[in-house]
Amino acid sequence: MTINDLAQACGWKLLAGEDGQENEVDGCYIGDLLSWVMGRAQSGNVWLTVMGNLNAIAVAALADVSGIVLCEDSALDPDAKKRAGMQGIPVYGCSPNLYQTAVSVYEQISGLAEQLADI
Amino acid sequence: MSMLHLEYQVPGDDFTRAGEASGDVKHKLKKLGYEPDAIRRVAIAMYEGEINLVIHGGGGEAVVDVDPDRVDIALIDQGPGIPDVEQAMQAGWSTAPDNVRALGFGAGMGLPNMKKYTDEMTIDSTVGVGTTVKMTVVPGRKG
Numbered sequence: 001m002t003i004n005d006l007a008q009a010c011g012w013k014l015l016a017g018e019d020g021q022e023n024e025v026d027g028c029y030i031g032d033l034l035s036w037v038m039g040r041a042q043s044g045n046v047w048l049t050v051m052g053n054l055n056a057i058a059v060a061a062l063a064d065v066s067g068i069v070l071c072e073d074s075a076l077d078p079d080a081k082k083r084a085g086m087q088g089i090p091v092y093g094c095s096p097n098l099y100q101t102a103v104s105v106y107e108q109i110s111g112l113a114e115q116l117a118d119i
Numbered sequence: 120m121s122m123l124h125l126e127y128q129v130p131g132d133d134f135t136r137a138g139e140a141s142g143d144v145k146h147k148l149k150k151l152g153y154e155p156d157a158i159r160r161v162a163i164a165m166y167e168g169e170i171n172l173v174i175h176g177g178g179g180e181a182v183v184d185v186d187p188d189r190v191d192i193a194l195i196d197q198g199p200g201i202p203d204v205e206q207a208m209q210a211g212w213s214t215a216p217d218n219v220r221a222l223g224f225g226a227g228m229g230l231p232n233m234k235k236y237t238d239e240m241t242i243d244s245t246v247g248v249g250t251t252v253k254m255t256v257v258p259g260r261k262g
Contacts, residue, residue, distance in 0.1 A: 035170075035228035038163050039235065043155070051223045055170075058138030062145065062162040064155075079135060087142075 001025055001109060003046060003067045003090055009113065010104040012069055012092035016081040019088035023066040028105045030098050034059045041065050046105060048098050050074035052091070057083045067091065071098045121184035121191070123147070129169050129194075131178030134222060140181045141165035144192075148185065157258035160236040161190050164254050167229040168194040174219050175199070176250060192237075192254045200246035208234065208242075236261070 004021035007014065014021070029041035030048045034055055041047055043064035049056065052070050057080050060068050067090035070076055076084075076091055084091045094101060107113040125147070127140035145162040165181065172179040176196025184191040201207045208230050215225030234240050237254040238261060244250040 032223055033226040033228070034223040035167060035226050035232055038166065039228060039232045043159065053222060054135050055137065055222055055224070058142065058166065062138065062141060062159075062166050064159060 003092075006046065006105065006108050007069075007090075007092050009108045010094065010101070012094045015070070015076045015091045015093050016084035017067070017088055017090040018085075020067060020090040023090060025066045025105075025109060027109070028102055029065070030102055038063050048101050048105070050098075052076040052080055054080045054083055056080065057087065057089055057091075060084075060089045061087050069094060069101060071096060071101045121186050123151075123183075123185040125183040125185070127181040127183075129172040129179055129181055131173060131176065133178075134170075134173060137169045137173045138166055140169055140183075144183050144190075148190070151185070153190075154258050157190070157256055160261065161192065161256045164233045164236045164256065165192050165194075167233050168192065168252055168254070170224060171229050171252075172196050172198075174215055174224065179249075188257065190256045190258075192256075194252045194254075195249070196251075197249040200248055200250055201242065201244040202246055204242050204244055 003023045003025050006025050025046045026044040029045040031037040032049050032051050038059045041063050045065050047065045048069045052075050069092045073095050141162050148158045176198035179196030182193040210231040211227040213225045213227035219225045238257045239255040241253045
């Protein structure tokens with residue numbers, strides 16, 4: 001599914017990078033240590049974090065993740081917002097914590113939410 | 120002579136510009152049609168190297184030579200040098216200050232990531248003189 005579809009289903013708010021909203025998502029990675037994330041997140045993952053700085057945008061671009069979700073209302077720095085816009089890296093914000101957000105992602109990409117809706 | 124020779128100046132202590140050189144190399148490799156896995160490995164290894172130049176090297180130079188069958192990256196600084204290269208290569212070992220850790224770096228993963236994502240890597244460092252890290256990525260290997 002696209003990250004835009006996922007964002008709508010999970011109730012995330014787009015903060016920057018609208019050009020990347022059609023990026024496909026097929027998995028999820030969670031982390032705040034940038035080198036750790038860069039070494040382990042897979043291309044096509046949506047990245048859940050609280051790191052909204054410029055370097056997080058660079059890591060997202062270099063690791064080819066589908067986009068960033070800033071959980072627990074963590075802030076997106078103004079310069080990071082600008083860079084995300086320039087590079088077309090979609091960045092979303094939400095209030096739930098990392099675990100709750102990961103559960104929502106799982107429900108959507110596994111098709112569980114759809115199955116539950118049919119019951 | 121390589122097919123494409125690129126040189127970048129990486130300023131010290133400026134985290135806002137780290138990633139410009141690796142981003143540019145990634146963009147160029149994409150245009151040249153390199154396989155995505157090799158591009159990703161070059162981009163990650165080079166970004167880690169850039170961050171090291173910013174944090175530890177006081178800035179430096181990144182030199183990239185692109186050929187159809189290999190990408191060679193050299194990161195050169197005139198910083199303080201690495202007293203114990205073997206220790207620096209251990210995952211989790213870091214001398215990064217707290218302000219760097221607050222940005223999400225300094226986990227001691229930089230050099231191990233660079234080794235993990237490249238096919239060859241050498242570190243030549245002299246305390247008080249500087250450090251040169253050379254890396255090679257061969258498309259089709261590792262990954």
